[in-house]
Each structure stands twice: as structure tokens, then as C-alpha cells.
Amino acid sequence: xxxxxxxxxxxxxxxxxxxxxxxxxxxxxxxxxxxxxxxxxxxxxxxxxxxxxxxxxxxxxxxxxxxxxxxxxxxxxxxxxxxxxxxxxxxxxxxxxxxxxxxxxxxxxxxxxxxxxxxxxxxxxxxxxxxxxxxxxxxxxxxxxxxxxxxxxxxxxxxxxxxxxxxxxxxxxxxxxxxxxxxxxxxxxxxxxxxxxxxxxxxxxxxxxxxxxxxxxxxxxxxxxxxxxxxxxxxxxxxxxxxxxxxxxxxxxxxxxxxxxxxxxxxxxxxxxxxxxxxxxxxxxxxxxxxxxxxxxxxxxxxxxxxxxxxxxxxxxxxxxxxxxxxxxxxxxxxxxxxxxx
Numbered sequence: 001x002x003x004x005x006x007x008x009x010x011x012x013x014x015x016x017x018x019x020x021x022x023x024x025x026x027x028x029x030x031x032x033x034x035x036x037x038x039x040x041x042x043x044x045x046x047x048x049x050x051x052x053x054x055x056x057x058x059x060x061x062x063x064x065x066x067x068x069x070x071x072x073x074x075x076x077x078x079x080x081x082x083x084x085x086x087x088x089x090x091x092x093x094x095x096x097x098x099x100x101x102x103x104x105x106x107x108x109x110x111x112x113x114x115x116x117x118x119x120x121x122x123x124x125x126x127x128x129x130x131x132x133x134x135x136x137x138x139x140x141x142x143x144x145x146x147x148x149x150x151x152x153x154x155x156x157x158x159x160x161x162x163x164x165x166x167x168x169x170x171x172x173x174x175x176x177x178x179x180x181x182x183x184x185x186x187x188x189x190x191x192x193x194x195x196x197x198x199x200x201x202x203x204x205x206x207x208x209x210x211x212x213x214x215x216x217x218x219x220x221x222x223x224x225x226x227x228x229x230x231x232x233x234x235x236x237x238x239x240x241x242x243x244x245x246x247x248x249x250x251x252x253x254x255x256x257x258x259x260x261x262x263x264x265x266x267x268x269x270x271x272x273x274x275x276x277x278x279x280x281x282x283x284x285x286x287x288x289x290x291x292x293x294x295x296x297x298x299x300x301x302x303x304x305x306x307x308x309x310x311x312x313x314x315x316x317x318x319x320x321x322x323x324x325x326x327x328x329x330x331x332x333x334x335x336x337x338x339x340x341x342x
Contacts, residue, residue, distance in 0.1 A: 019087060020070065020329065020332075021087055021088070021090075021091040022091075023332045023333065023336055024091070024328065024329070024332050025091060026332070026336070027331065027332040027335045027336060028129070028328050028331065028332055029129055030057050030060050030061055031057055032125060032128070032129065033060050033122065033125045033126065034055075034056040034057040034060050035125075036121045036122065036124065036125035037056050037060065037118060037121065037122065037125075038056050039121070040116050040118055040121060041056070041112060041116060041118075054101050054105060058092050058093065058094070058101065059101065059105075059106075059109050061091060061092055062078070062082070062092060062101055062106065063078075063106050063109055063110060063321075068106070068321075069302065069321050069322050069324075069325035070302050070325055070329070071302075072302070072304050072306065074103075074308060075103035075104075075106045075107055076103045078103070078106060079100065079101070079102050079103045079106070082094070082100040082101070083100055110309075110314070110317060110318070113317045113321075114313050114314055114316075114317045119316065119317060119320035119321075122320070122324055123320070123323075123324065126324055126327050126328060126331075127212075129331065130210060130327070130331060133331065133334075133335060135208050135210065135331065135334065136234075136236065137205040137207075137208075137210070137212050137232055137234050137235040137236065137237075138205060138206075138207040138208070138235065138236045138237055139205060139206035139207030139208075139235075139236075139237045139239075140205075140206045140235060140237030140238065140239030140240065140241065140261075140263075140288075141203045141204065141205055141206060141212065141231070141232050141235045141237070141239075141240055141241070142203070142204045142205075142206060142240075142241045142242070142288065142289055142291055142292030143201075143202070143203050143204075143227060143230055143231065143240060143241070143242045143246065143292070144201075144202060144204070144223070144242065144243065144289075144292040144293065144296070145199050145200060145201045145202070145223040145226070145245075146199070146200050146202075146296040146299075146305060147188065147190065147195045147197060147198075147199055147200075147219050147305070148197050148198045148199065148200050148216075148219075148305045148306065148307055148315070148319055148322075149195060149196060149197040149305065149306045149307070150182060150185045150196060150197035150198060150306070150307050150308075150309075150315065151182070151308065152196050153181060153182055153185070153196075155181075163183050179310070180310065181310070182310045182311060183311075184218060184311050184312040184315075185197050185198060185218060185219065185312075185315070186218040186219045186220035186221075187219065187220065188219040188220045195219055196219065197219050197306075197307065197315075198216055198217065198218060198219055198307065198312070198315045198319065199216070199217050199218065199219045199221060199223075200214060200215075200216060200296075200305070200319050200322075200323070201214060201215045201216070201217065201223065201226035201227075201229070201230050202214040202230060202292075202295065202296075202323070203230040203231060203232045203235075204291065204292045204294075204295050205232070205235055205237075206237060206239070206241070206288060206291060207237075208330070208334065209291065209294055209295060209330060210295075210327050210330055210331075211295050211323050211326060211327060212232045212234070212235065213229075213230045213231070213232045214230060214319075214320070214323050215229045215230055216312070216315055216316045216319050216320070217312075218312065222245070223243075223245045223246060224245055224246045224248065224251075227242070227246055227251065238259055238260050238261050239260070239261045239263050239288075240255060240260050240261070240262055240263060240264070241263045241264070241285055241288050241289040241292065242262075242263075242264045242265070242289065243264075243265050243289060244264070244265040244266055244267035244282075246264050247264050247265065247266050247267060251264075252264060263285045263288070263289075264285070265281075265282045265285050265286070265289070266278055266281070266282065295326055295330075298326055298329070298330070299322055299323075299326055302322075302325060302326065302329070305322075307319065
């Protein structure tokens, strides 16, 4: 049935269902995040010829935090979707523009983040509105890790052997082949299944569910090796929850010495199974530790824990953007919830 008001009707229905982009526009200060990025970047003005640079705020919305991470689409697909989807154009402020950032521009911006090492500045810029809104890290922290898959490499047995040994592979490769080969991602096993890629190590605050600190490694790196790197000293709660993979007597003693209350699950041994008291303790810890799984589940729901890039440096950028996307979405939803009358 033809309707003269079809566009308005679809817009009203979309708002009724709940548009995540409109939610973000209401609650997130993208200009402040863009300022933090601009402080480290030196972009051309276009006065000497060539196209002027796209505003940083547009690229922040497009690539750094949201559209690409929220919907987990490739650079080429993202360019097409911005051209095609009115909601994307409205969110970016490009509904009256005849051009949009192309796939090459998106790639260049992501490379700038890697070259300038900007993920720390972006995390800080996102942390400031969290503090201003009263969402300080409270209630203790949950430390956990999650695998982020990467495209599987088709290497020969000799190449795989060299990669495992850490040798300098690819000396005889062409530039084109070297650009397509990831020699830093690794295989690992979990729950009887094999995975290839990288691993996100994170500390989540127990009260609000924000990822406060994180690190990225190859998938085969044991979770416990990044425990100290992601431990958040700013959390006002002193309890630290973690699963049995982090259990270590020396670590727990050090945490107690520093004023923390370690709540790390213990694992039984073949000749020394857990006592009933230890099992009850593990169950008590699990009731809080499970909240550390929620951010990983949200990342999966927002487009999947998957990277398309090559190499650890790029993986750190892309996974960092996914963490940033999770935090700003979480902030927007909490602020929206606070505005709804009880």
C-alpha cells in the first residue's frame, strides 16, 4: 500500500523500537573525544590542493567508536552503508552531503591511530565523561580474558614451524604476500575447540560494567600473564575476582600486601581434589565473577569478537576500538535509564 507519509512512519517506528545511534547522539560528547585525537594528529587543510580532511568528529563516529565496531562491517561495506542508510547519514551529520568518507579514508584513519599510538588518549577521553557522570570505578574489579578471532592463515608446514619458533619469516616473500600474512596471531584451544587470533585481557568494574583497563596479546598467551597489566588501581573497591586460570599463591600474597582482597577461584589437582569448602568458595566467587563475562557478551552482540586486520599492532587498535564502543554504548544506556522516571 502506497503512503504519502511512508518516510515519517518508518522514522517514527524506528524511534519507537529504539535507535542506538539516536541514543548515542543524546548522551555522548563526541566533540570532546575528537579534541583528544586532534591533539595528536596533524591533518592537512586542503589549501594546497587535494581534498580537505574529513572532520575528526565525523571519523570518530564513523570508525573509531561506533558504526564500524557496532555493526562489525568491512571498510568497503561501511562506505556503502553510509551512502545507503539514512540513519547513518543523520548520525554523522552528512544527510545533506553528496560525499561520504570512502573505504581508503577509513583505512588511513585506522593506520593513523596505530602510528600515533592514540588508543590510550581515546580511552582517557572516554573515561572523563564517565567520571563526570558519576560512574567511577567502584565495587571491585573482575579480571578475565576472551579470544578474538582473526582470519585463518594458509601457511605451509615450513612457514608454520618458523612462526612457532619465532624466526624471521617472510624474507623471501614479495611485498604483496607479506602484507597479507599475519605472523603474530596464534592458535589456541579452549573447551576442546581450536581458535586462531588474539586475546583481549580486561578489568571490568563490578558496579557499572565498564572495561576500565585492557591489553591485547596473541591467543596462545596464558591469561595470567597480563593480570598485573590490567589490574586497575583506581577502583575504589579492593576485591579482585578472577577464575582459576589466575590462581597463584605468590600473586594472592602480593595482592593482600597491596591492600586488595583476592577472590580468585582455585582448581583441584589430580592427586589433590578441591574440598567441599573450596568448592563452596568457588561458587560464591562465581556469582560476582560472572559479571566480568557480560562485556565480552556485549562485544559479541555488537557485531562479534572478530578482527579483519593483519598483525598485533593493528589488532590492538581494532580491539581497543571495540572496547571503546562497548564503553560509550554502556554509558549512553545507563544515562538514558537514569532519565526514565521510576
